[in-house]
Amino acid sequence: MQQPYEPMGTGAAEHRPADAARILVVEDDRTVAEVVSGYLDRAGYVVDRAGDGPAALTQAAEHWPDLVVLDLMLPGMDGLEVCRRMRGRGPVPVIMLTARGDEDDRILGLEVGADDYVTKPFSPRELVLRVESVLRRTRLTRTSREVRPLGAAGLTADPAARRATKNGSELxxxxxxxxxxxFFLQHQNRAYSRENLMREVWGWDFGDLSTVTVHVRRLRGKVEDDPARPRLIQTVWGVGYRFDPADGEE
Structure with a gap:
């Protein structure tokens, strides 16, 4: 097994805010890891590195990251398994890196909980923008002024605590x-296109719309009584999706 990479040097440390986010870069290609880590370091993040799956889990246990940039193909343990195990320990945003162009691989990464993916070769600047976007959305939700839990049809979501329940059981x-x-609880009975959802929930004006499709399918699997026949998150053909709590009530 490869040893964990050393954390980044002081580089931009003197200009880094005290509350800078910690990013874990998991990549076995040293050149790619150094380039990605260098860009993130200059963007003001605290960067840790690991060269394989087991080392990533060890590094995360020592310093839990605010976000993980995770290569799909890793020695010892692939990125999908790393993502599963990290998500088993606690919530953490994940951006998956993959050298594969096959759509099934990208969707598989999203299915196990990745928040975004970037296909190699990629622009390091674009990756930094993706990191900023994911962290921004996470922080906006955590610091939301909406302190009252939202609720409908047996579902509740507390933006401040980032806790959701279905009929009293935590999701x-x-x-x-x-x-x-x-977003659905805040905007009930209105149809939104996948482009609208990507802009409002992900904060992106561009991107693969299958990201939205996969996340809607995953969310249905957790909030619907019968995901094969969704009643709460309905497909509006030719438009997108609509959250309809009335249809979810008996």
């Missing part, structure tokens, strides 16, 4: 699934 939601549920 295990990823960062984006929680954000999506909050």
């Amino acid at each position: 295990a939601l990823t960062v984006r699934e929680f954000d999506l549920l909050v």
